[in-house]
Amino acid sequence: MLEKTRQQIVEETVEFTEEFPLYRIILENVIFWFMVLLGALGFYQIRVQGFDYPIFTFIFLGYSLYMLLYHLRKKSCIHCYYYGKNCHLGWGKLASRFYSKGDPEEFMRDEASFQSYWDYWGTKAPIIAMVASLIFAFNYWMLTNLLFFVGLNFFMMKYFGKYVCIHCKMRGVCFFARRILGESIA
Numbered sequence: 001m002l003e004k005t006r007q008q009i010v011e012e013t014v015e016f017t018e019e020f021p022l023y024r025i026i027l028e029n030v031i032f033w034f035m036v037l038l039g040a041l042g043f044y045q046i047r048v049q050g051f052d053y054p055i056f057t058f059i060f061l062g063y064s065l066y067m068l069l070y071h072l073r074k075k076s077c078i079h080c081y082y083y084g085k086n087c088h089l090g091w092g093k094l095a096s097r098f099y100s101k102g103d104p105e106e107f108m109r110d111e112a113s114f115q116s117y118w119d120y121w122g123t124k125a126p127i128i129a130m131v132a133s134l135i136f137a138f139n140y141w142m143l144t145n146l147l148f149f150v151g152l153n154f155f156m157m158k159y160f161g162k163y164v165c166i167h168c169k170m171r172g173v174c175f176f177a178r179r180i181l182g183e184s185i186a
């Protein structure tokens with residue numbers, strides 16, 4: 001049997017939200033960027049001996065900005081159905097301002113970059129940094145940061161499952177939706 005192309009899978013997804021409301025876009029972005037900030041602060045106490053600057057915080061922030069504003073947008077948003085439209089994060093419209101339209105067949109083809117950012121650099125690395133900080137120099141500020149970070153991650157996963165992925169036209173070809181909703185999601 002011939003395998004469906006990504007474009008066919010997307011076209012066959014008939015129940016979806018065409019554009020997401022502005023208040024959802026703003027809310028999601030506020031939470032999302034707040035999480036990036038908490039992740040960056042999680043590296044604050046990790047220092048190179050003899051060098052008194054939070055270098056890992058800057059590295060994490062720089063890497064996150066590169067991945068979130070450029071790399072992942074070029075690997076997904078320019079190829080997405082929502083290119084030029086208000087997707088749940090508004091990034092489809094943003095991407096259309098900076099990058100030219102891509103090819104739906106290329107949408108998230110490079111899943112490894114997504115996985116490595118979301119699973120390791122964006123989530124696990126800050127948690128490891130915060131736990132290490134607490135072990136070596138316990139303080140309530142870092143503990144609060146860790147609890148907020150883990151709590152918001154958990155909340156966002158639930159929120160995506162219930163209010164985002166099942167309403168998204170791209171859910172059949174998105175690794176994130178597949179993970180949250182399971183394999184039979186189109």
Ligand code: SF4
Pocket residue numbers: 076077080081082083087088089090091092093168170
């Ligand atoms: S739905 Fe996802 S991939 Fe598509 S434009 Fe929005 S953020 Fe980008």
